[in-house]
Amino acid sequence: MSSNRQIDTDGTDSQLTTSGETDEAVEDAWSDYQFEGEAKLSVEDLDVYYGDEQAIQSVSMDIPEESVTALIGPSGCGKSTFLRSLNRMNDRIGSARVAGTVEFDGENIYGGRTNLVELRKRIGMVFQAPNPFPKSIRDNISYGPRKHGDLDTSLLARLLGRDDTDDEDALVERCLKQAALWDEVNERLDDNALGLSGGQQQRLCIARCLAVDPDVILMDEPASALDPIATAKIEDLIEQLAADYTVVVVTHNMQQAARISDQTAVFLTGGELVEYDRTEKIFEDPESQRVDDYITGKFG
Numbered sequence: 001m002s003s004n005r006q007i008d009t010d011g012t013d014s015q016l017t018t019s020g021e022t023d024e025a026v027e028d029a030w031s032d033y034q035f036e037g038e039a040k041l042s043v044e045d046l047d048v049y050y051g052d053e054q055a056i057q058s059v060s061m062d063i064p065e066e067s068v069t070a071l072i073g074p075s076g077c078g079k080s081t082f083l084r085s086l087n088r089m090n091d092r093i094g095s096a097r098v099a100g101t102v103e104f105d106g107e108n109i110y111g112g113r114t115n116l117v118e119l120r121k122r123i124g125m126v127f128q129a130p131n132p133f134p135k136s137i138r139d140n141i142s143y144g145p146r147k148h149g150d151l152d153t154s155l156l157a158r159l160l161g162r163d164d165t166d167d168e169d170a171l172v173e174r175c176l177k178q179a180a181l182w183d184e185v186n187e188r189l190d191d192n193a194l195g196l197s198g199g200q201q202q203r204l205c206i207a208r209c210l211a212v213d214p215d216v217i218l219m220d221e222p223a224s225a226l227d228p229i230a231t232a233k234i235e236d237l238i239e240q241l242a243a244d245y246t247v248v249v250v251t252h253n254m255q256q257a258a259r260i261s262d263q264t265a266v267f268l269t270g271g272e273l274v275e276y277d278r279t280e281k282i283f284e285d286p287e288s289q290r291v292d293d294y295i296t297g298k299f300g
């Protein structure tokens with residue numbers, strides 16, 4: 001990383017990097033966020049590499065249960081990589097290599113015994129672009145539980161008197177209500193999901209994620225492709241979900257992080273976690289000068 005020396009107004013000198021960030025030694029205390037209650041996820045010394053490139057550097061942080069944690073930082077600082085490492089989605093990228101531990105309810109998900117299907121059922125994911133299946137609204141919800149063997153509405157099940165159609169109806173209604181979509185779609189559950197608006201499709205994807213009963217929902221910029229009204233609905237929904245679920249959300253939108261999250265982690269260039277604290281503290285009185293510069297728009 002190249003840099004230019006500059007003299008700050010307080011007389012100290014510092015380095016300006018090519019990204020516009022001022023070089024500053026990161027203090028561990030800035031990311032040692034203390035909270036009441038249990039950590040749902042506990043990350044310790046996490047490094048992620050793509051080939052020889054390191055995208056996440058020695059990140060440690062505890063994520064409290066039943067709350068919203070926002071991950072913010074400039075483009076390319078590793079937010080999505082970090083998010084994907086929380087349910088081992090990086091395993092799907094051939095060049096990705098992960099070191100360190102991520103404990104989920106006290107169990108290291110990178111230990112040898114992890115069942116990835118079960119892990120991703122309990123730690124679900126919602127992506128930037130809504131990606132419903134090209135199936136009916138109902139089938140989008142029941143697909144996961146059917147696949148996991150929790151719902152059976154087949155002819156054989158009917159013949160054997162073990163038909164779960166009533167359970168399926170109840171599940172579809174519960175999930176669509178939880179995702180604040182029921183009132184808009186309950187008359188057309190058998191219509192193709194691709195006929196919904198972008199915002200409705202994203203809420204359907206959230207409902208689909210809820211259908212397999214997760215504990216944690218990871219969201220990667222879930223509203224960035226949506227208009228302001230659809231975005232507001234997703235933001236309200238995220239806040240409501242935090243009553244029952246642990247939500248971790250990557251966002252480029254700092255106002256959004258400030259509105260919806262309980263705690264905010266700021267990643268900066270090179271995949272470092274620079275500061276992690278209550279959202280109010282991060283936005284009103286951060287410890288790091290670099291975080292202050294980023295929040296006030298001096299770079300990023």
Ligand SMILES: Nc1ncnc2c1ncn2[C@@H]1O[C@H](COP(=O)(O)OP(=O)(O)OP(=O)(O)O)[C@@H](O)[C@H]1O
Pocket residue numbers: 050055073074075076077078079080081082093095252
């Ligand atoms: N599949 C991949 N293969 C190789 N390098 C990758 C891959 N995904 C991400 N990277 C690299 O890892 C670094 C972190 O990327 P990542 O997408 O995690 O950052 P980000 O903060 O989420 O960025 P953005 O805000 O632009 O989405 C970048 O240098 C990126 O080029």
